Amino acid sequence: MTSAGLYDVIGRRRDVRAEFTGDPVDPAVLNRILEAAHTAPSVGMSQPWDFVLISDRDTRAAFHAHVMAERRVFAESLTGERAETFDTIKIEGILDSTIGIVVTYDHLRAGPAVLGRHTNSDAGLYSVCLAIENLWLAATAEGLGVGWVSFFREPFLQELLDIPPAIRPIAWLCVGPVTSLQHTPDLQRHGWRCPAPLSSVVHYEHYDSTRS
Numbered sequence: 001m002t003s004a005g006l007y008d009v010i011g012r013r014r015d016v017r018a019e020f021t022g023d024p025v026d027p028a029v030l031n032r033i034l035e036a037a038h039t040a041p042s043v044g045m046s047q048p049w050d051f052v053l054i055s056d057r058d059t060r061a062a063f064h065a066h067v068m069a070e071r072r073v074f075a076e077s078l079t080g081e082r083a084e085t086f087d088t089i090k091i092e093g094i095l096d097s098t099i100g101i102v103v104t105y106d107h108l109r110a111g112p113a114v115l116g117r118h119t120n121s122d123a124g125l126y127s128v129c130l131a132i133e134n135l136w137l138a139a140t141a142e143g144l145g146v147g148w149v150s151f152f153r154e155p156f157l158q159e160l161l162d163i164p165p166a167i168r169p170i171a172w173l174c175v176g177p178v179t180s181l182q183h184t185p186d187l188q189r190h191g192w193r194c195p196a197p198l199s200s201v202v203h204y205e206h207y208d209s210t211r212s
């Protein structure tokens with residue numbers, strides 16, 4: 001791929017909720033996007049992630065019901081225009097996507113001496129997020145959509161998927177073919193929030209608090 005191709009994929013990547021077709025995913029493609037995730041950088045080469053692939057309808061229905069309940073919890077915290085705007089926003093594609101991929105974090109992997117983590121115990125979590133981003137970009141390059149669902153309580157997903165207590169579920173990714181990818185992020189299209197320009201977050205020589 002050319003560098004232009006990479007930037008094109010970065011620009012086309014979207015969080016997908018409503019555009020899943022539910023069509024099958026080629027197992028070879030699924031393997032490639034998982035390989036991309038597993039190739040991500042990780043603190044001390046710890047590769048602290050696992051990927052749980054979920055096709056079962058009942059499992060997905062149970063997770064969907066939990067996410068809908070958590071959506072209501074968040075909705076109840078809103079008032080006025082925020083409540084009205086949120087009402088119109090779809091926050092998941094759990095049942096419409098082809099497959100769910102739950103990405104977990106194992107803090108004990110490659111331990112106890114994880115090179116580079118002694119000053120910042122969050123570095124393992126950052127590694128998992130990089131694996132997710134690799135998967136997201138690879139899926140985009142393959143013409144698949146991905147939607148990150150975070151409206152869940154970790155103990156619920158641990159119990160649903162037999163995840164041991166020491167291992168944290170970080171994301172449920174809705175994955176599958178899509179009709180198309182939106183050009184504009186959903187939250188922007190629905191008036192929830194617009195992305196800030198790059199110039200507002202780049203600082204020179206020191207952190208300029210007057211701009212935050």
Ligand SMILES: Cc1cc2nc3c(=O)[nH]c(=O)nc-3n(C[C@H](O)[C@H](O)[C@H](O)COP(=O)(O)O)c2cc1C
Nearest residue numbers: 013014015017090091092148149150151185186187
């Ligand atoms: C850590 C994380 C958690 C997210 N959780 C959700 C979620 O629960 N539901 C949802 O609809 N989108 C979720 N998103 C997607 C963001 O809303 C989305 O990335 C953002 O609005 C920018 O849109 P884009 O990804 O299409 O560029 C999440 C994204 C990240 C990085």
